Amino acid sequence: MPLEKFEAMLKRTMGLDVQSIGRPMLERAVHERRDKSGLDDLDAYWLLLQMSEQEQLHLIESVIVPETWFFRNREAFNEMVQLLPQRLVSASLPLRILSLPCSTGEEPYSIAMALLDIGMPPQHFRIDAIDISPQSLAIARQAAYGKNSFRGDFLAFRDHYFALNEQGYALSETVRQQVCFIQGNLFAPGLLYGEAPYDIIFCRNLLIYFDRATQHQAVTILTQRLAPEGLLFVGPAESALMMQHALTPIKAPMAFAFRQGAPRQDAAKPAPAAVFAPQPPARPAPRSAAIRTAPSKARSAADSPPLPQATLAQVQLLADQGKLDEAASLCEQLIQRHGASAAAYYLMGLIHDAGDRKQAAADCYRKALYLEPAHAGAMTHLAALLQTQGDAAGARLLQQRARRSAENNPP
Incomplete structure (x- = not known):
C-alpha cells in the first residue's frame, strides 16, 4: 500500500509536511506502529487509523522527535x-x-x-x-x-x-x-x-x-x-x-x-x-x-551529535563531481544513521540548490538554522533564495543576522 494516504492524514490532522522529516522516517514509523498493533499489512493498519484517534496520536508521536532542553536559545x-x-x-x-x-x-x-x-x-x-x-x-x-x-x-x-x-x-x-x-x-x-x-x-x-x-x-x-x-x-x-x-x-x-x-x-x-x-x-x-550572557559561540559542541567527517567529505566529493542525486542520497543516509546535524543539513541544502530544487534547499537551510542558529552559511544561502522568491524583507533580516554572526564569531 502506498504511503500517500498516511502523508495526507498527517497533513490533515497536524499540518505535517512529510518533506520536513523525510519519507524514510514516515515509512519506518508506519511500519513500526503496524507491527506494534499486531497487524499483518498496511491496509489493516490504515483501517485501524480511521477508527482509532488514540492510534493516530501514537503515529504522530512516532514521527515527532522532540529535541529540547532547559533555557534553549x-x-x-x-x-x-x-x-x-x-x-x-x-x-x-x-x-x-x-x-x-x-x-x-x-x-x-x-x-x-x-x-x-x-x-x-x-x-x-x-x-x-x-x-x-x-x-x-x-x-x-x-x-x-x-x-x-x-x-x-x-x-x-x-x-x-x-x-x-x-x-x-x-x-x-x-x-x-x-x-x-x-x-x-x-x-x-x-x-x-x-x-x-x-x-x-x-x-x-x-x-x-x-x-x-x-x-x-x-x-x-x-x-x-x-x-x-x-x-x-x-x-x-x-x-x-x-x-x-x-x-x-x-x-x-x-x-x-x-x-x-x-x-x-x-x-x-x-x-x-x-x-x-x-x-x-x-x-x-x-x-x-x-x-546570564552566553559565550560567544551560539551552541556548545554537546548540543549536536558528532559528525563522521570522512563521510561528509565523501558527500562533498560526489557533489563536486556532479553526482547530485548520489550525494543527496548519501547525505540523507548520514542523517538517518547519525542523527540531525547542522553541517549535514547545510550540505544537503547546497546539493538541492545546485540541482535547482529551491524549496528543498530552503527547507534544509532552515533545519540547519534550527540546529545551529548562528550558521552564517545557511543564513546567507537562505537569504539568497528568499530574495529570488520576492521576499525582500525576509532576505534582508537574514543578511543582517549573518553579518552579526560573522562579527560575533570571527574566524
Whole structure:
C-alpha cells in the first residue's frame, strides 16, 4: 500500500509536511506502529487509523522527535525578562503566557524559572503549555529530567530548582504549579476557545514542519491568540516568515522576538529588578540562568551529535563531481544513521540548490538554522533564495543576522 494516504492524514490532522522529516522516517514509523498493533499489512493498519484517534496520536508521536532542553536559545528568555516592564504597562495581571508546542516541559518551566528569578510573584503570571503528544505531556507533568535536559555551561538553576533522586532531577513544586499542561492541536477549531489573549507566546521550531500555506495558517492562528502589542517568540529558522505578517521584529540578536502590531519606537528598557521586589530566599539564590550572557559561540559542541567527517567529505566529493542525486542520497543516509546535524543539513541544502530544487534547499537551510542558529552559511544561502522568491524583507533580516554572526564569531 502506498504511503500517500498516511502523508495526507498527517497533513490533515497536524499540518505535517512529510518533506520536513523525510519519507524514510514516515515509512519506518508506519511500519513500526503496524507491527506494534499486531497487524499483518498496511491496509489493516490504515483501517485501524480511521477508527482509532488514540492510534493516530501514537503515529504522530512516532514521527515527532522532540529535541529540547532547559533555557534553549537563552537569548529569548533574556529578552522576555528585559521586555517585561513594557509588557506590563498594557497587560492585566496575571500575565498570560503560552508555550506551544511545549514538548516534555523544558520550555514552559524555563519561562517560569526566569520570571521567578527576577522576583515576579507566582500569582502574577500563568503559563499554559500545549502539545499534541500525550506521551510528552506525561513526562512534562512528572517533571523529572535526565542529564540531556541540561546543556551548556550555565546550570546554576538546576541546583536552585531541582533535587536529584532515583528518577532524575525532580523540579520543585514552586515552578511546577505555575504551568498548566493541555493536550491539543494548534489547528483544532476549539483550541483555547473562550480564553483571553496571551501577552507572550512561545512557538519555537514548530513551523519548520509545515509547508508554506500551513505555516501562514499557523501564524494567523497564533496572532489571533496574541494580545495587542503582545510578544511572539519563534525559532531561528522561522523569523523570516514573520515578516510577511503584521508583526514587528524586536531588535534583540538571537532572540527571534516579534511584537504584535505596526512598528513603533522602543523605549529604553528598564531593569527588570526595578519592577518587582524579590522576597529574600531561604538560601542564597544563584544568578538567574535566563539573564546570564552566553559565550560567544551560539551552541556548545554537546548540543549536536558528532559528525563522521570522512563521510561528509565523501558527500562533498560526489557533489563536486556532479553526482547530485548520489550525494543527496548519501547525505540523507548520514542523517538517518547519525542523527540531525547542522553541517549535514547545510550540505544537503547546497546539493538541492545546485540541482535547482529551491524549496528543498530552503527547507534544509532552515533545519540547519534550527540546529545551529548562528550558521552564517545557511543564513546567507537562505537569504539568497528568499530574495529570488520576492521576499525582500525576509532576505534582508537574514543578511543582517549573518553579518552579526560573522562579527560575533570571527574566524
